[in-house]
Every structure is written in structure tokens, then in C-alpha cells.
Amino acid sequence: MTARILSKAAAQFALGATGLLALILSMIIGLNIYYGPFMPIRSALIPTFVADSVDLKSATHQAALATHAHNTSLGFGEIVYISMPDRTDRQDAMNLLAYTFGLKLKFLPGVSGADISTKAIPDEVPKRLRLSELGCWRAHANAWRYLLDSNMDTLLVLEDDIDWNPNVKQTFETLSLQMQNSTVRLNEPSDYERANAPYGLDWDILYLGSCKHGGNPDFKNLVQVWDDPDVPDVNHLTKTTIEALKSFGLANVEIGKKRVLAPAYRTECNTAYAITRQGAQRLLFTMSYIGLHGAVDEDMTRLFREGRLKGYTITPPVFSQFRVGGAKDTDNKLPGDPRLGDSINGKGNLRGWNYDIKGSARQSMADTLEVNVWDDYKRVRPETFVGAKESR
Ligand SMILES: *[C@@H]1O[C@H](CO)[C@@H](O)[C@H](O)[C@H]1NC(C)=O
Numbered sequence: 001m002t003a004r005i006l007s008k009a010a011a012q013f014a015l016g017a018t019g020l021l022a023l024i025l026s027m028i029i030g031l032n033i034y035y036g037p038f039m040p041i042r043s044a045l046i047p048t049f050v051a052d053s054v055d056l057k058s059a060t061h062q063a064a065l066a067t068h069a070h071n072t073s074l075g076f077g078e079i080v081y082i083s084m085p086d087r088t089d090r091q092d093a094m095n096l097l098a099y100t101f102g103l104k105l106k107f108l109p110g111v112s113g114a115d116i117s118t119k120a121i122p123d124e125v126p127k128r129l130r131l132s133e134l135g136c137w138r139a140h141a142n143a144w145r146y147l148l149d150s151n152m153d154t155l156l157v158l159e160d161d162i163d164w165n166p167n168v169k170q171t172f173e174t175l176s177l178q179m180q181n182s183t184v185r186l187n188e189p190s191d192y193e194r195a196n197a198p199y200g201l202d203w204d205i206l207y208l209g210s211c212k213h214g215g216n217p218d219f220k221n222l223v224q225v226w227d228d229p230d231v232p233d234v235n236h237l238t239k240t241t242i243e244a245l246k247s248f249g250l251a252n253v254e255i256g257k258k259r260v261l262a263p264a265y266r267t268e269c270n271t272a273y274a275i276t277r278q279g280a281q282r283l284l285f286t287m288s289y290i291g292l293h294g295a296v297d298e299d300m301t302r303l304f305r306e307g308r309l310k311g312y313t314i315t316p317p318v319f320s321q322f323r324v325g326g327a328k329d330t331d332n333k334l335p336g337d338p339r340l341g342d343s344i345n346g347k348g349n350l351r352g353w354n355y356d357i358k359g360s361a362r363q364s365m366a367d368t369l370e371v372n373v374w375d376d377y378k379r380v381r382p383e384t385f386v387g388a389k390e391s392r
Pocket residue numbers: 057058059062177178180181
């Protein structure tokens with residue numbers, strides 16, 4: 001910051017000098033320009049000078065940019081979450097989580113497949129696709145459009161059955177530091193990326209909540225690996241995740257300690273992903289304009305494999321699904337579907353579970369809100385306590 005102020009002063013001095021020179025010149029060659037007290041055009045020019053004077057490659061600048069991960073949109077432009085309008089229970093949960101973690105989560109209504117006009121269904125949709133999957137695709141497509149209609153660089157898209165590690169902002173700061181020095185990029189970051197984009201912009205999709213992982217077997221060592229204290233213990237990782245980490249080249253002792261960034265190839269579940277403007281364009285183009293070949297996450301992974309969509313995945317993921325058991329767990333199957341079991345409620349929110357992430361935002365929220373008023377009185381105002389209830 002000091003460097004920025006100093007360089008601003010230097011830039012002002014330079015401009016002042018330029019202004020003076022121009023004034024003298026205009027007097028000499030008789031141009032009818034009045035520059036006023038040296039710098040009337042200063043404000044229009046300074047941003048360029050400041051950008052030039054900040055060392056965008058310096059560790060100081062990188063660290064400062066990485067702290068944007070702590071803002072209310074985790075360093076992305078905004079965060080939206082998709083939720084069926086009638087799942088007010090899940091919206092309540094998202095609202096609580098947002099408030100607990102200092103995040104701004106914008107509700108983006110889910111779409112019922114039956115509300116999509118036959119003419120609006122993309123070409124090439126397979127017959128097996130369920131109406132609910134079609135609705136799910138539409139809701140995600142609306143999120144892509146939302147980004148294109150905005151002036152943001154990136155958007156983080158969440159589904160409403162999500163959980164994350166309570167240290168999530170630190171996780172993203174670490175991810176930003178890694179991605180700013182990415183070893184799996186195809187090109188050097190532009191000055192714009194270095195200046196403004198905590199996670200770079202050289203991707204269509206940054207896959208943050210995949211439930212299946214794996215790199216392209218045709219390529220070797222296309223991974224970036226780092227120590228991350230927020231990776232869960234090996235016994236909280238799914239078999240699939242452990243296998244994927246091994247395929248990325250991690251030794252057994254590294255599993256449960258390290259996180260991996262790799263070009264997206266094998267993915268599943270759209271629990272959480274970020275998109276860039278170019279990503280939103282490409283998704284809307286390939287999965288609406290051209291056609292849709294399966295559920296939205298299946299089609300994305302097809303496009304990754306074919307190399308027609310450029311993504312990165314994080315393994316283990318940063319976000320995971322939160323499960324309670326029973327019919328409340330999915331809006332993809334109707335209550336009464338035998339796969340859901342008998343119960344609507346399952347085990348209840350306080351007994352829910354996740355996998356692949358360390359701790360639980362939901363558990364941490366429950367802990368934060370727990371209170372025992374009478375124990376507090378006993379502790380803080382012991383003289384008022386007579387214990388009548390116990391002695392009765
Ligand atoms: C990234 O690279 C820069 C310049 O090479 C270096 O100063 C910085 O320490 C690196 N950051 C990380 C997190 O490795």
C-alpha cells in the first residue's frame with residue numbers, strides 16, 4: 001500500500017511536470033490551451049500510471065489480492081445458490097449459513113422441468129432425462145445468463161444442499177496464492193488477471209464441489225499440489241476421492257494433508273463451481289444453443305473430456321453435499337420413490353453428515369448458536385441461584 005501511495009505521488013509529480021511542459025509548449029507554439037494550475041487532466045490519467053507502478057508479480061501484491069478471498073463473495077464477483085422455490089427449509093438453512101459465515105448468498109430460483117416449454121428444450125436431449133434434471137439444467141443456465149448480464153468477471157454457483165469447512169475463507173486465500181502462481185496454466189496471466197483476479201481467469205469453470213474426480217490419463221504431472229491444513233483426514237474421504245488423489249500422484253502419507261489442482265477431466269455433481277464470463281458463454285453455447293446430452297453435470301464432464309470446456313478441479317473439493325437421509329435430501333426424486341426410504345425427515349439437520357471436507361459449516365453454526373441461559377446465570381450471577389428445582 002505504501003508503494004502504491006508513493007508511486008501515486010510520483011505519478012502526480014510526473015503529470016505536474018508534463019502539465020507544466022505542455023503549458024510552456026502551448027505558450028511557445030501559441031496553442032490556445034489553458035492547463036489551469038498544472039493538472040486538469042490528472043484524474044483521467046492516473047489509473048494507468050498507478051497500474052504501471054504496482055509490481056503485479058510481487059509477493060506483496062499477490063498476498064493482498066489473495067485476501068479478497070475473505071470478502072462476502074469469497075473473492076468471486078458474487079455467490080448465487082439455486083434452490084427450488086418451495087424448498088423454503090433449505091433457503092432458511094442457506095440464510096443462516098450466510099449470516100454465520102459473513103457471506104452474501106443470492107437466491108436463484110430453481111426451475112421445475114414441467115414449466116419448460118417443449119420448444120425451449122434443447123436439441124438432442126436424451127429420452128432418459130428426467131423432468132427434474134431438465135429443470136435443474138434450466139436453473140444452472142439461468143445462472144450462466146445472470147453472469148453474462150452483469151458486469152462481474154466471475155460467479156460462484158452453489159446448490160442448496162451444501163456444506164463447507166468452517167475455515168473456508170482461509171482455504172480460498174490459500175487457493176488464490178496457489179492459482180496466482182499456477183503451474184498448470186497454458187499461458188502467462190495477463191496484467192488484468194494479475195491485478196484483479198484472485199483465481200486467475202484462464203478457465204471456464206473452476207470445479208469446487210465435485211463428487212467424482214480424476215485427471216486425463218493421457219497426460220502426466222499436470223497437477224499442482226500443496227499442503228493444506230483444511231483437508232480432512234483420510235478416514236473422512238470417500239474411496240473415489242482417495243483413488244483420485246493416488247491417480248494424481250499423491251503418496252499414501254500425503255492423502256489427508258494435501259490438495260490438488262488439475263485441469264478438469266472427470267467430474268460429477270454440481271454442488272459448487274465458479275464460472276468466468278467466457279465460461280458462461282461457452283456453457284450456454286454448448287449446453288443450450290447446440291444441445292443437451294444428459295444431466296447438466298454429465299454434460300459438463302463430457303465437454304471437459306472432449307476438451308471443449310476449460311476447467312480446473314480441486315481435490316479434495318472445497319464444498320460437499322450435506323445429507324440427512326430420507327426424502328428431504330433430493331429434489332430430483334419424488335417423495336415415495338423407493339430409493340429414498342420411508343422417512344421424509346431422515347435423521348434431521350443436527351445429525352446430518354458430509355464427506356470429503358474437514359469439519360462442517362452446519363455443525364459450526366449449530367455450535368455458535370447454542371446457548372444455555374440458566375447455566376450462564378449460575379456462572380455469572382451465582383448469588384441468585386438457590387437450586388429450588390433440584391431440591392424439590
Ligand atoms: C509466487 O511467485 C512469486 C514470484 O515468483 C513469489 O515471490 C511468491 O512467493 C510465490 N508465491 C507462492 C505462494 O508460492
